[in-house]
Amino acid sequence: MHGRLKVKSTAEQQEAKRKEREKKLQIYNAATSKIFSKKKDGELDEELLHLCGEVLAANPDFYTLWNYRKEVFLELRKSKSPTELQNLFLAELFFLESCLRMNPKSYGTWHHRCFVMDTMPDPDWLRELELCNQFLKYDERNFHCWDYRRFIVKRANVSPEAELDFSMSKISNNFSNYSSWHYRSKLLPLIHPDSGQPMGVSEDALLKEYELVQNGFFTDPDDQSNWFYHRWLMGRGELKQAVNSVSVFQPEGRISVSFLRHVQVGKSASISLECDGSPLKNIKWLNHENKEGHSTLWITFFLFIPFRLIGVILPIAESWTLDVQLVINNLSVCSAQIQVLAEEKNSRKRWVPSGLSSRFSQEMSSVKAETLQQELEAITQLMEVETDNKWAVLTAVLLMKALDPQKHEAEIMVNLDKLQALDFKRVEYYKDLRSRFIVEAAIDAMDRESSSLATTLSLPHRGLTKLYHSELLTLLTSLNLSDNQLRDVRQFGFLQSLRELDLSNNCLTTCHGLQNLPCLEKVVLSNNQLSSPESLATLQTCPYLKQLHLVGNPVVEQEAGLEGIKEILPGVEIITQSSS
């Protein structure tokens, strides 16, 4: 069905074509009914093979007929001698080859070839490998062929090293060889495994790959495949699960725990709490959306507030210890401990993954750091020569971020602006990426401040299009995002400790996302694009909301709008005048 060029034909040619089609249809119908009646009568013989073959030659996607052929071969296997069988299968392979030449991308044909190779008495695996090479010369992106090649390699026990050499030869011929790079990414962890490393590949092997791919992108800087592969080489492994923060709000008996990775409490996972060593029973956990689905943030409430309970049995303690533990399939995955002071309304603690310069980058040996540093220098030079090569700029940004995001902060921002100009189809994507880096830099700064617990974050006038990593900001009490380009507040539900939120001068059309925030008291939404009371409906889920600033929004320009808001948010002071 794909890609046939239009060709004009005369009336005569059209008539001849029509007659040919009629004839083909008759043959087709005759063949399919004969096939069906033979199958029904259990006649699994060579005639059936022949008939199926005729139809399949015209329509290789008629998968039922490939299955019939399979059945015939399995039947013949009972009565024929090995030599006869071998010949039949060889003929089948020849037939399959001719089908493949016409339709190199037919799923059914490749699949049937696997069956033949697996069933014939004496398969010639090396010849198949050569066949694959031929097909790949013709179209090196034919993933059916690559997949078939993997099947052969497995059966023939070709070593991963030999395959790595093969991929190397394909790449030397033509660096723009996605499928080969891809193959290497799968082979390397097999040949040079190192489970301690993020990509599962030993560092030596990885560094050699860096050299290889660099040759690629200096030879042809416009070719995407090299840069993509490089991106993979730079990937970091997943962060281990750990407790990110714990917050105890005593007046309401609320305990919130946030983790670095998603978990679903209830089935095989549970969060246990111990107060001064005694386990707390009957605790039910809900996530930040008040549901039971996967989340990083989990909240529970107490019927009996611990220090009062202790007060009944013992004198009221000045402080007590809360131990939190995540248990999955009866194994403890991570735990944390916090001291709760009786006089403190809200006890909070946050943990930072240790040993990293930034929780958003990875640990690096000095050898790797040196290699990446050299690479950064080389790419910087390339950027001077190839001034409009977006790949070089993007890779430079990634390298800077991996090596030292704090040192290169300004340069990273300049380069992101450059990318918006060079790669204008993805302008919005780069704005988003920029927003992410800004938030990451801010969180890195908060992490470095080990002395005090940062509870305010201020990021006005930064051109932010989105607030990333809100799940790491669960302890913030005050957040200023004024004068940015936010279009929505999705994911703000994680900001469970937030009391004040400044979103003035953004592009919001709805408050959807500001839900179930138990401490939220003041929200400034001046100069946005809220145009109806419904757009503020989510705020009904914030029980302590006292003040809402709405000046400069279409909704307050009409009386009806203001009335509507007062109806859905009674008890909230609506401010529609700007204060000086």
Next chain:
Amino acid sequence: MAFKKRDKAGQYGLINQTGTPSTHSKHRDEFYHKKHAVFFKRVLHVLPSQQLDTHRISVAYFAISGLDLLGSLSDIEDEKENIIDWIYSLQIQPNESGTNLDQCGFRGCPMLGHSYDTQKAQKQQIPQDSSNIAMTYTSLASLLILGDDLSRVHKKAVIQGVKSLQQADGSFVSVLEGSEYDMRFVYCACCISHMLNDWSGIDVEKAVSYIVQSLSYEGAFGQRPYNEAHGGSTFCAVGSLFLMDRLHVALSESQLTALRRWLLRRQDAGFTGRPNKDADTCYSFWVGAALEMLGVLDLTDVTFNRSFVLSAQSPITGGFSKYPNHSPDPLHSYLGLAGLALIGEPSVSPIFPALNISQRAYDHLMNLHRQWEDGH
């Protein structure tokens, strides 16, 4: 060394030298709404190629859903009942003893002995008859679009049929007798389960594990583990995870970021299916829908995307082709249209990306679900 220019926008005359969209491309702004409706109606009557014989219902689905998106289903109002009957004639009937449930579902066409008479075919029992998972999906989708209430679908039998096709590694084959197994059929299984509101036919954890293992180093999904990432299989993977409600759970934040990035990089005026390949209209849907489900379709350039798709229209016969100056075919015609639906093209109805049917058809499905829950 010669510098290979990959950006097709210049090639299609969509931008001029200063890099701004050009104003004099012939087809750029005009959307041949009426012609496309005519094209789809023609497809319903004449199968474009004999190679599509076994997949007839999927070709019909392209036409039916295409007319739906164009808001032109009323054009086939008088044929609707016939079409619905024809689709039901493709259903494998569970036999009296219930021993053929593994084979149940829908087949692609009346082939190999079935009567062309729809009434007869609906009653006919053929022992070796079995369904094809992709045909079951397109049959159910077509019935929904045509407003049918699925009351004649043997729901439990269909789900049993789906169940019998799942493999040990979590993937699915398309037919009971065996076939290749890959992401396309995982997607079909998820669509069927979602439509019939019955997930007992899928081992969800295994399916999720198969999907996650099919992630390539590029951050997107191949047809199978170890395969190169591809726009079509990525749509199938993302759609499956979305329907199984596991999208933000099976994949970590960094995996989701890498996935979004790979998808966004597919844009080259239109969208390509893999790096270093040409843009093709169908990826405006496959890649666009995946981006929509991941919440970042608004980070793409709508103008270029639209221009490219419209430039692949055939102003004479209607329909869209793979790229400009090729013959239109049902698949690219439907998917080009679906790609336009995603970006809110004015005369095209909104689409529900995960199931690839119009939002209206999806609302009809939700209504049916409510009725089934109430015991109707």
